[in-house]
Amino acid sequence: MIGYMDKIKEISERILKEGKVDIIVGFRKGSLPMMNEPCVVKKAEDVKNLVWDSNCGINLVNYLTNRKEKIGIIAKGCDTRNIVTHIVENKIKKEQLFIIGVPCTGMIDKNKVASKVDSEIIEVTENENTIKVKTKTNEIELNKTDLLQENCSICVHRNPVVYDELVAELIEEPKDIDRYASVKAVESMSAEEKWNYFEDLISTCIRCYACRNACPLCYCPTCFVDESRPQWVGKGQDKSDIRTFHFLRAFHCAGRCTDCGSCERACPMGIKVRDFTKKLEKDCVELFGWEAGMTLKERPPLDEFKLNDPEDFIY
Amino acid sequence: MKVVKIDKENWAEGIEKIKESYKVFGPSKSKEFHLFKELEKGEAPDLNFLNTRLSPKSMFFPQSEGILCYCLDPNKKDECNIVKEIQKDYSPKAIIGIRPCDAKAFTLVRPNFDNEEYQDPYWIKAYDSITFIGLACSNTDDSKKGMPCSSCFCTSAGCGPFNEEGLDALIVNTDDGYIIKALTNKGEEFLNKAELSANSNADELTANINTLKKQAEEKINSFVETDKLKDKILLDLHSANFWDDECFACINCGTCTYVCPTCWCFDIQDENYGDSGVRFKQWDSCMYPLFTLHGSGHNPRSTKVQRFRQRFMHKLKYYVDKYDNGIQCVGCGRCIRLCPVNIDIRKICNIMNSYEPAA
Amino acid sequence: MKNPLLPYPVRIDDIKVETEDKSLKTFKFVFLNPEDEEKFSYRAGQFGELSIAGKGEIPIGIASSPTEKGFVKFTVFKAGLVTSHLHAMNVGDVMGIRGPLGNWYPWDILEGKNIVIIGGGFAFTTLRSSIVYMLHPDNRSKFKDINVIYGARTPGMLLYSDELKAWEARDDINMHITVDSANNDPNWKYNVGFVPTITEKKAPPADKDTYAIVCGPPIMIKFTQPVLDKLGYAHDHIIMSLENRMKCGIGMCGRCNIGKEFVCKDGPVFTLDQLNKMPREY
Numbered sequence: 001m002i003g004y005m006d007k008i009k010e011i012s013e014r015i016l017k018e019g020k021v022d023i024i025v026g027f028r029k030g031s032l033p034m035m036n037e038p039c040v041v042k043k044a045e046d047v048k049n050l051v052w053d054s055n056c057g058i059n060l061v062n063y064l065t066n067r068k069e070k071i072g073i074i075a076k077g078c079d080t081r082n083i084v085t086h087i088v089e090n091k092i093k094k095e096q097l098f099i100i101g102v103p104c105t106g107m108i109d110k111n112k113v114a115s116k117v118d119s120e121i122i123e124v125t126e127n128e129n130t131i132k133v134k135t136k137t138n139e140i141e142l143n144k145t146d147l148l149q150e151n152c153s154i155c156v157h158r159n160p161v162v163y164d165e166l167v168a169e170l171i172e173e174p175k176d177i178d179r180y181a182s183v184k185a186v187e188s189m190s191a192e193e194k195w196n197y198f199e200d201l202i203s204t205c206i207r208c209y210a211c212r213n214a215c216p217l218c219y220c221p222t223c224f225v226d227e228s229r230p231q232w233v234g235k236g237q238d239k240s241d242i243r244t245f246h247f248l249r250a251f252h253c254a255g256r257c258t259d260c261g262s263c264e265r266a267c268p269m270g271i272k273v274r275d276f277t278k279k280l281e282k283d284c285v286e287l288f289g290w291e292a293g294m295t296l297k298e299r300p301p302l303d304e305f306k307l308n309d310p311e312d313f314i315y
Numbered sequence: 316m317k318v319v320k321i322d323k324e325n326w327a328e329g330i331e332k333i334k335e336s337y338k339v340f341g342p343s344k345s346k347e348f349h350l351f352k353e354l355e356k357g358e359a360p361d362l363n364f365l366n367t368r369l370s371p372k373s374m375f376f377p378q379s380e381g382i383l384c385y386c387l388d389p390n391k392k393d394e395c396n397i398v399k400e401i402q403k404d405y406s407p408k409a410i411i412g413i414r415p416c417d418a419k420a421f422t423l424v425r426p427n428f429d430n431e432e433y434q435d436p437y438w439i440k441a442y443d444s445i446t447f448i449g450l451a452c453s454n455t456d457d458s459k460k461g462m463p464c465s466s467c468f469c470t471s472a473g474c475g476p477f478n479e480e481g482l483d484a485l486i487v488n489t490d491d492g493y494i495i496k497a498l499t500n501k502g503e504e505f506l507n508k509a510e511l512s513a514n515s516n517a518d519e520l521t522a523n524i525n526t527l528k529k530q531a532e533e534k535i536n537s538f539v540e541t542d543k544l545k546d547k548i549l550l551d552l553h554s555a556n557f558w559d560d561e562c563f564a565c566i567n568c569g570t571c572t573y574v575c576p577t578c579w580c581f582d583i584q585d586e587n588y589g590d591s592g593v594r595f596k597q598w599d600s601c602m603y604p605l606f607t608l609h610g611s612g613h614n615p616r617s618t619k620v621q622r623f624r625q626r627f628m629h630k631l632k633y634y635v636d637k638y639d640n641g642i643q644c645v646g647c648g649r650c651i652r653l654c655p656v657n658i659d660i661r662k663i664c665n666i667m668n669s670y671e672p673a674a
Numbered sequence: 675m676k677n678p679l680l681p682y683p684v685r686i687d688d689i690k691v692e693t694e695d696k697s698l699k700t701f702k703f704v705f706l707n708p709e710d711e712e713k714f715s716y717r718a719g720q721f722g723e724l725s726i727a728g729k730g731e732i733p734i735g736i737a738s739s740p741t742e743k744g745f746v747k748f749t750v751f752k753a754g755l756v757t758s759h760l761h762a763m764n765v766g767d768v769m770g771i772r773g774p775l776g777n778w779y780p781w782d783i784l785e786g787k788n789i790v791i792i793g794g795g796f797a798f799t800t801l802r803s804s805i806v807y808m809l810h811p812d813n814r815s816k817f818k819d820i821n822v823i824y825g826a827r828t829p830g831m832l833l834y835s836d837e838l839k840a841w842e843a844r845d846d847i848n849m850h851i852t853v854d855s856a857n858n859d860p861n862w863k864y865n866v867g868f869v870p871t872i873t874e875k876k877a878p879p880a881d882k883d884t885y886a887i888v889c890g891p892p893i894m895i896k897f898t899q900p901v902l903d904k905l906g907y908a909h910d911h912i913i914m915s916l917e918n919r920m921k922c923g924i925g926m927c928g929r930c931n932i933g934k935e936f937v938c939k940d941g942p943v944f945t946l947d948q949l950n951k952m953p954r955e956y
Contacts, residue, residue, distance in 0.1 A: 031661070120465060204350075236379035580929065616955055
């Protein structure tokens with residue numbers, strides 16, 4: 001994907017110069033290995049700061065909310081699906097955007113890379129299919145496909161769904177992937193095992209809300225956990241309050257979540273937040289034949305009523 | 316003060332001895348990272364770590380801490396609606412393996428909770444009940460996960476890998492044993508209670524520590540510039556034009572504030588359980604809009620840029636001006652490593668330090 | 675160690691509805707333990723945290739004067755969770771008060787000076803405290819001329835109406851009461867007009883011995899300040915009392931700061947001169 005960089009800069013510079021957009025939302029190089037920083041570019045001469053590689057996992061759609069300018073956004077498959085969701089939910093109009101579509105080959109999980117080496121990583125350089133990891137004493141080359149974020153390794157919508165211009169030819173979508181293996185593993189547990197599994201999952205949660213704030217769907221002006229009249233959830237470290245936060249947030253994303261993985265990537269405590277949302281994604285596929293953000297013509301299933309909606313799962 | 320060197324084989328025995336006099340806390344790995352926890356019988360602190368994911372500030376400033384209680388039962392006329400103190404456990408505790416940066420951080424926090432006008436008894440009593448046994452960042456063997464790490468900038472943040480402020484004793488992990496240097500009476504008492512049989516040629520060991528200290532300090536190659544912060548005009552920095560660009564990526568989560576050893580902001584909340592309830596002190600964050608929202612709906616820090624600016628201005632300017640005791644940061648680097656969007660305090664600090672308003 | 679987060683238990687001794695819309699009530703509290711009254715020794719301009727078990731706390735300016743003994747008074751606007759609950763409470767109910775908190779009007783500087791009090795709406799509480807304090811026979815001789823400009827939307831929205839009338843009748847204080855509109859009160863015999871307008875007409879000229887204490891809603895302050903500038907008041911002679919969201923009230927919880935100052939501990943009283951050097955985060 002690093003091969004996209006020149007094209008991204010070229011398009012960005014052109015649409016800024018032509019006045020098609022006021023700003024470009026993209027990434028600039030970060031200060032740590034495997035970290036890029038979301039940024040805004042306002043002048044054509046600053047497009048040189050833009051970068052694109054396999055460390056652009058944060059979902060940029062999060063940065064569109066309530067902006068007034070005409071925006072050029074660099075968007076991979078999942079990002080474009082979130083753009084679709086924003087359009088369907090009237091958060092933004094398509095006309096306000098110029099979507100620079102990125103056929104994505106997956107984002108790197110920096111924790112996976114760190115687990116492959118013994119000492120601290122000083123530098124990571126990326127080639128098309130491999131990455132070179134430099135530590136204080138050593139240098140090794142690893143296969144990118146072994147290091148992808150879990151959501152990327154099972155992604156079947158790598159290509160942008162909507163775009164104004166592509167930075168490269170569309171790529172072939174992976175086939176024969178079991179997207180829900182992790183969900184099935186939990187489904188096959190006994191009630192007690194499930195309980196323990198989820199208790200352990202959120203045992204280190206510090207309620208910093210990085211998962212919520214990194215999520216493009218979580219744009220509520222006041223989140224239910226922050227409401228004070230009435231106060232739905234206690235603010236402390238009581239387990240029932242932590243559970244309530246995670247459960248309700250997941251349900252609020254049902255039929256809207258594109259499994260972009262921003263929540264999990266943002267969590268400072270390494271909690272697999274997607275274990276909650278992935279189950280609801282699977283249910284939406286199975287019950288409603290629905291995948292979020294694939295079409296501008298329909299609203300998410302929990303957002304509208306159809307006479308033939310399935311009912312047999314309602315107790 | 317006592318300086319001893321002990322064999323690593325005697326270590327576990329000493330730890331068990333200590334548990335007779337203190338509740339002992341130490342770094343322990345669960346999942347992918349280390350956190351401080353109370354050590355069980357037979358469990359020694361795991362000293363093979365870079366730094367704990369969270370600072371041990373929660374030992375005396377828990378994320379949520381019941382401080383007062385009350386009865387809401389109208390039948391109990393003498394008690395109903397009267398708020399009382401909760402009796403708490405302030406028995407001696409020892410924390411083994413705290414990094415020097417965290418220990419120093421808490422000395423920066425103290426004046427907030429303990430000053431001439433007011434003293435927070437919860438913070439002070441809990442803090443004072445702890446004996447802080449530090450672990451110097453001396454593991455400079457690059458083939459391992461050697462400390463210091465590349466995002467540590469303690470030496471330019473008024474701290475260092477062997478910094479002694481806030482510690483009662485300092486452990487230096489060497490290839491052939493632990494050198495332990497008592498720094499306070501509390502630390503010396505700790506050593507006595509551990510009954511560690513030890514070689515104790517103090518001069519030689521001190522020289523040894525100083526050599527390792529110098530080596531460790533040389534390993535730190537990330538820096539911030541802070542020398543000009545004090546002389547900057549507060550309002551110039553506040554109205555500077557760089558905040559908009561630097562805050563763009565920030566998602567206003569509270570990660571940086573929750574993982575920071577020097578962040579102390581809190582909320583006070585009542586939680587009721589039937590006929591009784593508890594008033595809590597609860598971590599809060601300047602990153603959250605609700606932190607400053609008035610009852611009227613007015614919010615003096617309603618925008619992201621205002622909240623982002625508050626965090627850095629507090630640490631790097633307001634604190635500097637208020638206490639004349641350096642910046643409110645020890646260079647532990649947690650906020651840099653754990654920020655989901657790579658906001659880097661080193662960069663912001665350097666921008667602030669070099670900022671000159673347009674003439 | 676004294677616990678500054680532990681409230682003193684108090685009993686509600688009296689409740690008075692102050693305004694025609696019933697949104698403001700004055701609560702008179704008596705300490706359950708008489709020795710707590712001594713500990714709650716305060717000066718005009720300070721505030722307290724009213725504490726209701728199970729609901730929370732709310733910072734409110736002290737409306738009674740240090741010269742009034744045996745009770746403390748707070749006038750509370752019904753706005754949020756705690757104040758709504760307080761408005762529903764009855765005489766005899768028990769709750770708590772923490773304090774006194776914050777600084778006070780600079781009485782050491784104000785002694786021997788002319789005082790101009792400018793207040794609007796329901797921000798008149800600590801100003802009432804100040805007036806009662808200055809008018810006390812022990813204190814009146816310590817101050818020169820006292821002028822009071824106080825306005826509300828309508829006559830029925832003025833706080834402490836009985837006392838206002840009593841002060842009007844005195845010759846040792848110049849009252850300039852005003853309302854935005856007196857249409858619903860044919861008997862209104864005082865001023866009509868916004869506080870800044872009346873200030874321009876009635877406030878004494880600036881003088882090194884004349885201090886203005888200004889307390890009111892942001893809009894009133896915004897338009898009163900240029901008037902005082904025009905009258906020539908120096909910014910270190912304009913004293914203001916601020917509000918920000920508070921929790922602890924003792925400068926620890928971190929939310930009410932403006933720059934390096936905490937409104938709860940370093941304020942709420944600041945001179946305009948001080949505020950000019952601080953960020954406008956209030």
